[in-house]
Amino acid sequence: MSFTRLPALFRVLCAIFSCILLALTACAPTQQNTVAPSGFIGDLTPRPEGSPGVLLLAFSGRCPPGCQVPNDNIDYLTPRGTVQAVAAVLETRGLSVQIGAAASHLGLHTPGTVSQAQAGAGNTVAATQQGFVQLEERLNQAKQQWVRGRSNPTRIVLLAHSHGVVWSHALARAHPEAQIAAMIDLDGVCDFWETDHRQDIQARLKALGRNPWGFDLADSCGSVRVGHIRYDVKDVVFPNVVNDLEVQSARLLGRPDGSFMANFPFDNLQNVRLDGSRTGIQTYRSASDTHSSVSWPRSRAMAWVLDRLTELSTDWTPATPAPLPSAP
Numbered sequence: 497m498s499f500t501r502l503p504a505l506f507r508v509l510c511a512i513f514s515c516i517l518l519a520l521t522a523c524a525p526t527q528q529n530t531v532a533p534s535g536f537i538g539d540l541t542p543r544p545e546g547s548p549g550v551l552l553l554a555f556s557g558r559c560p561p562g563c564q565v566p567n568d569n570i571d572y573l574t575p576r577g578t579v580q581a582v583a584a585v586l587e588t589r590g591l592s593v594q595i596g597a598a599a600s601h602l603g604l605h606t607p608g609t610v611s612q613a614q615a616g617a618g619n620t621v622a623a624t625q626q627g628f629v630q631l632e633e634r635l636n637q638a639k640q641q642w643v644r645g646r647s648n649p650t651r652i653v654l655l656a657h658s659h660g661v662v663w664s665h666a667l668a669r670a671h672p673e674a675q676i677a678a679m680i681d682l683d684g685v686c687d688f689w690e691t692d693h694r695q696d697i698q699a700r701l702k703a704l705g706r707n708p709w710g711f712d713l714a715d716s717c718g719s720v721r722v723g724h725i726r727y728d729v730k731d732v733v734f735p736n737v738v739n740d741l742e743v744q745s746a747r748l749l750g751r752p753d754g755s756f757m758a759n760f761p762f763d764n765l766q767n768v769r770l771d772g773s774r775t776g777i778q779t780y781r782s783a784s785d786t787h788s789s790v791s792w793p794r795s796r797a798m799a800w801v802l803d804r805l806t807e808l809s810t811d812w813t814p815a816t817p818a819p820l821p822s823a824p
């Protein structure tokens with residue numbers, strides 16, 4: 497029996513079912529749980545002299561309420577000392593660390609007003625701030641010069657807080673061939689992210705005339721299907737990420753009088769892999785840190801992060817140079 501001979505109601509139902517199937521197909525995750533191959537063929541060679549053992553890329557979050565977003569967004573993880581605290585753990589391992597740090601912004605910008613409280617009292621902030629594109633360039637440079645074809649490739653570590661987590665997950669998603677040795681997510685949240693950045697991203701795409709990311713970067717707070725559940729991209733750990741350290745701030749904060757007050761915002765969903773597992777993911781939910789305080793280097797949350805990073809970097813020690821052949 498042909499489709500046109502079916503009763504009209506049945507044909508309508510078939511059409512609706514087909515549309516639903518198409519919609520579900522369109523929702524399918526764009527990446528499976530495998531790391532894209534680097535495609536390198538040939539003998540591996542050591543990294544150039546002076547190249548770092550670790551490239552640490554950090555993304556800060558949004559400026560306080562009332563600021564001009566995204567232009568007033570700054571890299572506050574550097575002046576707070578959070579980036580250096582992470583680097584110090586790795587340097588203790590004997591690894592050289594090169595740092596790149598960005599504000600929650602697509603690109604270079606000059607903030608009109610800087611929140612001193614956000615940067616930390618007495619701390620200075622660079623007049624020109626970097627954004628996602630600059631750190632992506634750093635990653636691309638590292639891939640080409642220090643990772644691809646290297647016998648001792650530079651390890652990539654991503655650190656991010658709040659809206660910065662959306663950027664760091666987008667970076668990992670956009671570069672599936674780049675292995676991320678560790679991703680540190682400090683209370684990632686999506687609220688207002690798309691409103692803040694969609695216009696800049698769409699303007700850049702229009703200027704480029706092409707999409708360099710392979711997905712809609714402006715939709716980085718959209719969701720990805722994992723089994724029957726849809727997760728925000730910031731809660732999805734992509735296959736190229738080896739270790740993910742996730743921090744969630746407290747739901748309720750205790751007051752001196754014994755009462756409690758709400759802490760908002762906070763990351764309310766444990767991270768997951770595309771296959772639904774939590775392989776390589778560790779999550780810490782603080783009982784006392786706020787959304788802001790989780791990102792200060794002396795917080796309980798950061799103490800947990802630094803301890804976990806110390807553990808997982810145990811075998812990151814630089815390779816010992818091969819002994820010289822003995823004299824005949």
Ligand SMILES: [Ca+2]
Nearest residue numbers: 731765766767
């Ligand atoms: Ca999460």
